[in-house]
Amino acid sequence: MEKVIAALWAPPHQSREDFGAALLGTLPQALVAAGASRVRLNLRDATVAPGEALVQQWQAPQQAAVVQFWMPSANARFRTEVDAALAAHSAWFAAWLVCESEIIPNTAHPCSANVSPGKHRTWGWSQASFITFRPDITREEAVAHWHSHHTRVAIEAQSNFEYVQNLIVRPLTEGAPAYSAFVEECFPLEALEQPEVFFDAVGNPEKFKANLDAMMASCHAFIDFTRNDIIPTSQFDFAHLG
Template sequence: MEKLVYALWAPEGESRADFGVRLVAQLPAALKAAGARGIRLNVRDAAVDAAAGLVQHWQAPQQDAVAQFWLPSANAHFRGPVDALFTDLGGRFAAWLVAESTILPNRDHPPRRGERTWGWSQASFLSFRPDLPWDEAVAHWHGHHTKVAIETQRNFEYVQNIVVRALTPDAPDYDAFVEECFPAGAMTDPHVFFDAVGDEAKFAANLGRMMESCTAFLDMGRIDIIPTSQFDFACLG
């Protein structure tokens, strides 16, 4: 099995909110019928409007939703029925083959079929610094930054996906896709986000460690970070 990540844009004339509702209602069953498994959708809806201040831009327009799932093969010949589904949605899409590493599984607030997962999900499309060799960037990410992200944040799910290759010709040149889930309060309160409620010294230390680690391996001008509502359909098979 291979994991695929699709970035999705709403068709012209359809609002982001309406697009998200349509995705959640129609896409999981259609993807399953096309052979996908472990299906998860991340949509930018009203539930995450409060996190607008956390958005970071590279692409314009920016992604409206993300679909993650597994297929027996990402080979273009076998992927055809899946790509046809995304074409039929009417908007732009871009896709990547990724290698997943689940750092923190969601044990505290496990998702339920068809329901919005508790809290919210930060979906991050990331690019490594161009002045770093790829293996050095990955070594920092895996060997240093992973520990920092766990120790400085109030994340209850943390999944890293390293990009193996782009699957569509116009896919932005990202190196990784990361999903982290946080309590709702982290959308507006950085002290909640950095696990330092009531402790200014801890907040300053956690924020400083995180920023120092991020800038050590990421190209901060080529990232797209979006707040989303997570809908997990892994129970479909």
């Protein structure tokens, strides 16, 4: 099995909310019918609108949604129906083959226990991060720092209850932005607007500063901040389909 990440762009005159509603309505089922499984949608909707200040932008316009799924093979000859489903649900899409590492599984707020029937929304919110490694260090050096140092900082300095690293293996579509990785982290809704919640330091200014400083120093050691697209999203899990 191989994991695919796809970024989806909305039609120019369609709102994010309408675009997201259209994706929720039919895209997961279309992908499963095309041979995908374990489908997850990350949408920029009204629930996460208070976190707009957290957005980091490289692409213009920026992607409005992300879909994640698994396939027996992501080779082009086996993606025909999947690509057609993605194209039918977006103005444009870009896709990548990734290697997933589940650092913190979501055992605290599993989707099935926190949603109304048919809604499939995970509690809290998800930071969906397309990141690019610094050009002045090798890919091997960037991955070594990410895995050996930054992973510990991200666990210890944040209130994340899910943390998944996806190292990009190769682009699957022509013209896909040259990202290095996709990272998904889930937080309480309050973390959208309260940095102290985000950095797990409510009521503790000293801990907040220490956690913020540790995170920023670690990020700057391997990430090119001029080529990132980081968006707050609502996470919808359709792993039950198929």
